[in-house]
Each structure stands twice: as structure tokens, then as C-alpha cells.
Amino acid sequence: MKKILKQGLIVSCQALEHEPLHSSYVMSKMATAAVEGGAIAIRANGYDDVVTIKQTVNVPVIGLIKRDYEDSTIFITPTIKEVNELAKAGCDVIALDATLRKRPEDEQLDTIVNKTRELYPDIELMADIATFEEAINADHLGFDYISTTLSGYTEETKDIEIPNLNLVKQLDGKVKAKVIAEGGIWTLVHLKQALDFNAYGAVIGSAITRPQLITKRFNSVFED
Ligand SMILES: CC(=O)N[C@H](C=O)[C@@H](O)[C@H](O)[C@H](O)COP(=O)(O)O
Numbered sequence: 001m002k003k004i005l006k007q008g009l010i011v012s013c014q015a016l017e018h019e020p021l022h023s024s025y026v027m028s029k030m031a032t033a034a035v036e037g038g039a040i041a042i043r044a045n046g047y048d049d050v051v052t053i054k055q056t057v058n059v060p061v062i063g064l065i066k067r068d069y070e071d072s073t074i075f076i077t078p079t080i081k082e083v084n085e086l087a088k089a090g091c092d093v094i095a096l097d098a099t100l101r102k103r104p105e106d107e108q109l110d111t112i113v114n115k116t117r118e119l120y121p122d123i124e125l126m127a128d129i130a131t132f133e134e135a136i137n138a139d140h141l142g143f144d145y146i147s148t149t150l151s152g153y154t155e156e157t158k159d160i161e162i163p164n165l166n167l168v169k170q171l172d173g174k175v176k177a178k179v180i181a182e183g184g185i186w187t188l189v190h191l192k193q194a195l196d197f198n199a200y201g202a203v204i205g206s207a208i209t210r211p212q213l214i215t216k217r218f219n220s221v222f223e224d
Contacts (some may be wrong), residue, residue: 003144004060004092004124005201008040009191010180010207013053016045017067020212022050030209031057041127043203045097050089062126063091069106074153076128079107080115087120087175094120095147098138099126099154099214113141126180130154139175145173147203163190168196186217 011034013019021030031042032052043062044050051064065082067075076097077083084096094116098109116125127138128149135146150156151164162184171179181194182203194202206213 001002001216005062005145005178007038007201008020009038009207010041010043010062010201010203011037011039012043012182012203013049013209014043014045014066014205015210019210020024021210025046027209028052028056034208035059041093041203041204044091047085047089050086050091054090061090062093062095062112063089064095064128073101074150075104077150078103079105080112081105083112083116086122091123093124093145095126095128096143097150098129098141098143098146099131099134099138101154109137110141113143117142117177127177130157130184132167132174133155135167135171135175135179136190139177143177145180145200146175146177147182149182149203152185153183163194165193165197168199169196172198 013027013030016080027049035057041060041062042053044053045064045066049060054061063086064076076095080095080108083094122146126145126147127143128147129135130150138146148167149163151167152160159180168179168181178200180203181199183192185202185204186207191202
């Protein structure tokens with residue numbers, strides 16, 4: 001089956017409201033720079049950013065809508081409401097929260113997947129997972145891509161160090177979906193390791209598009 005995403009590097013261009021670069025215009029410029037550097041796709045958060053980035057670059061856009069809930073749990077595109085917003089924004093792939101946590105509005109992941117396939121047959125689906133079990137479940141649901149995005153960010157995985165490339169290794173040959181390494185990739189060594197474990201692609205965000213974190217990383221040398 002033809003895949004929208006080619007093999008390669010995906011750059012996540014996201015700045016949430018509290019971040020210094022929060023602006024669809026700035027994210028579209030980040031996306032332009034990423035594509036100039038060879039990114040095969042852009043991962044973006046929210047309706048406005050997806051629309052602006054789609055107007056600016058000519059590579060597929062993976063859209064998500066990040067929602068923080070009362071108990072500060074992060075969910076990525078947790079309900080069909082966000083799926084509809086992203087489809088309207090024109091994204092090519094939608095990243096869905098595919099963890100096995102209880103979802104807001106009590107919606108079920110299989111229902112969301114089936115509904116999305118029915119309403120938007122041309123849009124591909126990426127499962128954002130945290131564990132091996134969640135990846136297997138997502139694969140049974142027929143996701144096109146499985147990304148390790150949420151490993152280290154759920155209650156169950158909060159003690160796991162990221163990047164969790166071991167999860168990429170564990171999934172090698174175990175799922176039909178294309179496996180994407182995502183979350184905490186900061187060095188070429190991480191990236192090469194992900195490819196050695198047969199990741200189809202990798203998403204890098206903070207190490208490319210969050211200058212405040214890049215600065216902090218360098219600055220840590222002065223604080224040692
Ligand atoms: C956990 C969560 O909310 N992850 C988000 C998911 O879209 C983004 O904030 C990350 O930047 C993205 O996953 C890429 O990861 P990293 O920035 O570590 O390269």
C-alpha cells in the first residue's frame with residue numbers, strides 16, 4: 001500500500017502557548033527551514049499551525065491537537081472532535097493518542113479510528129504510543145504508522161529514559177505499521193541507533209525547533 005510519508009526525517013514544529021515561539025507564522029518559517037534541510041514531512045500542533053504550514057511548504061503535514069487535562073495528563077488528538085478540526089485544516093496524516101489510558105469524553109480508540117477512516121479515507125493515521133502493548137493494539141486497529149511519542153510521558157512510563165529506542169527495537173518485525181522513533185532524540189547517535197533498529201523514520205522536535213531548550217542544553221556546560 002502506498003504510504004504518504006516517505007522514509008526519512010520528520011521535523012516537529014510546535015510551540016505551545018506558553019513557549020516563546022508560539023506563532024503560526026514562526027512555525028511556518030521553522031517548517032520552511034526544516035524542508036530546506038531535507039525534512040520529508042512536518043509534524044504540527046493545532047488548526048492554525050497546520051493551515052499555515054500547509055500553505056507554506058510542499059511536504060506532507062502530520063497534524064495533532066494537544067490537549068492538557070485537569071490532572072495535567074497530556075493527550076494528543078484524543079477525540080473525534082479534534083480529528084474533524086485537523087481534517088478541516090487539511091493535514092495529510094493525523095496523529096492520534098493510541099495509549100490505553102481512559103480517554104476524555106469516554107470515547108474509544110477503535111471507534112475513533114473507524115470513524116476517521118470512514119469520513120476521511122485519504123488521511124493516514126499515526127498512533128502515538130508509550131508501550132509495546134499499545135503498539136500491538138494500534139497495529140491491530142490498522143494504523144499506518146506507530147510512533148513512540150508518548151513513551152516517558154504517561155504514568156506507566158514516566159520512569160523510562162527517553163529516547164526509548166529499546167521500544168523501537170522491540171517493535172522491529174512485530175507490527176505491520178511503519179515504526180517511527182520519536183521523543184527525546186537529540187544526537188546523531190540516537191538517530192543512527194533508531195535506524196539500526198529499523199525505524200522507518202524519526203521525528204525530531206525540540207532539538208531542532210525549540211531554541212530555549214537547545215540554549216539550556218549548551219548552557220548546562222557552564223553550570224557544571
Ligand atoms: C510528549 C509530547 O507532548 N510530544 C509532542 C508531540 O507531538 C511534542 O511536544 C514533541 O516535541 C514531539 O513529540 C517530538 O519530540 P522531541 O521534542 O522530544 O524531539
